[in-house]
Amino acid sequence: MSSLPHSPSGRRAAPRPLPLPYWLAEFGRIRSAVLTALACLLLSTGALQLSHWRLNSAEDRLQLAQRTRDAAYTRYAHVDNEKRDIRNFQPRFVELRTRGLIGAEKRIEWVDAIRQVQEQRRLLPLSYEVEPQQTVQLAGALDLGDYQLQSSRMHLHMDLLHEMDLFNFLTDLHQRAFFAVQSCNIKRLARAVGAQGGPTLGADCTLNWVTLGTPAKAPAGNASAAASPASKETP
Structure with a gap:
């Protein structure tokens, strides 16, 4: 076995240190430069994250x-269409x-229109009865x-002298008001032999006078309003 060399003084020589890798010795x-590069990398990463966040925020604001x-624009188009x-x-x-x-x-105006047509056409006396107004239930x-x-x-x-009295009456009345003829029944009246100038026909019609109105508001404490009674007139 070989022995470690001894110094002249008789002491054992200290071991020589191991050499460092060349890249570590030159670090x-x-x-x-490395620290600067790391700092730049950290700053770049932070700047990239900040830019990404600001980009997302800008896109959200844009949307x-x-x-x-x-x-x-939709509101403007809607207002423009309404105008x-x-x-x-x-x-x-x-x-x-x-x-x-x-x-x-306007029942008074209806009555006045009937009277005017009757006078202008020189019709025989007529009579009518108006029921209380009701809301129409539409099928569709x-x-x-x-x-x-x-x-x-x-x-x-x-009472009619002939059929055209009824047709002319309804035609003239249509020019003054809005109504729908629901039904009309015409029957021949019995006349005495040799009688002249009296009515020869009788007509019974049902008319529906229509209006577009707003619903009536019930007063406080009263849920329903009483309907107006039917009216009868004989011009």
Whole structure:
């Protein structure tokens, strides 16, 4: 066995240190550059994350602005359509309201229209009875907005010299008011032999006077309003 060398003084020599790898021995020369590179990498990563967050935030604001713009455009288009509809339909609406279709029913004007037609056509005396106004229940869906279709039924009796008296009466009355003829029954009247100038026919008709009105609001503490009684007239 070989023995460790001894120094001249008789002491054992200290072991020589192991040499460091060359790249570690030279690291001191590039340490500043490496630290600078690490700092730049950290700053770049932080800047990238911040840019990504700001990009997402900007995209969210852009989408919000686009939705706000689209909503504003939709409202503008809706208002523009409403203005165009008002311009197109207002004259017709005013005409229908003037003629009594829209608004509260005008029974006095109906009676006056009947009297005027009777006088102008020189018709024989007639009689009628008007029932209380009722809301019409439509078979199909019809968008009437805030209005309701309402009807007042009239039972009309006329003595006629001939059939055209009835047709002319209804035609003239249609020019003054809105109503629908539900039914008409015409029967021949018995006349004495040789009698002249009297009625030859009798007509019994049912007319429905229609209006578009807003629902009546019941007063506080009273859930239902009493219906007006039927009226009878004999011009």
